[in-house]
Amino acid sequence: MKYNIFPAIRLTLVCLLFFSGIYTLLILGIAQFSPNHGKGEILIFKNKKYYANIGQKFAEDHYFWSRPSAVEYNAAGAAGSNKGPTNPDYLKAVQERIDHFVKHNPEVQKSQIPSDLVTASGSGLDPNISVQAANVQVKRISGIRNINENKVQELIISNTEKPFLGVFGTEKINVLKLNIALDNLK
Known part of the structure; x- marks a missing residue:
């Protein structure tokens, strides 16, 4: 168990950094190339806002x-x-x-x-x-x-x-x- 704790902590920190930081920024960057910059398709009809998606x-x-x-x-x-x-x-x-x-x-x-x-x-x-x-x-x-x-x-x-x-x-x-x-x- 003593030999496994440090690799487990390192893996946890790497996953935390990757999934809460790098992956999130990657998806946000990809969304910037989509219509309305990833905020969904917004339609205005009769002065009301609707989300088409x-x-x-x-x-x-x-x-x-x-x-x-x-x-x-x-x-x-x-x-x-x-x-x-x-x-x-x-x-x-x-x-x-x-x-x-x-x-x-x-x-x-x-x-x-x-x-x-x-x-x-x-x-x-x-x-x-x-x-x-x-x-x-x-x-x-x-x-x-x-x-x-x-x-x-x-x-x-x-x-x-x-x-x-x-x-x-x-x-x-x-x-x-x-x-x-x-x-x-x-």
Whole structure:
């Protein structure tokens, strides 16, 4: 034990210096090359500031709905529900979300509802939905806003983000940006 204590102390000090100093400065330096210098994507709409990289709650029928949040869209407490796929409470919550969606979108069959509209993401703050999740909401939104469905489809297409370098990830749509574009239609 006497021979191991000094190497352990040295290793602890090296790790402390590296992870609390060098690594932190490295990540901060890399962030300076990103848009808005690593502070996230900030959008101003109707004199309010929104962060496009954090999920926002949209539950009104005249908007595209966001992905559900396990933390009620509180960025200070990002987390998943930590409930397994067979947990009765989890299954009840998902079923309630499905029933709510079908009630507000009667033309959509349960089998057509994408999972990202009824399940929360791992962080609970995912700002994006799939293209399929946007498409199943078109009839509701076009009917309430009295907008041609093709116009709403064009908004979806113009707000679809392609995979990184064409291969990493899937197509997705930022709900905040899509809803701002929807509000700007009129």
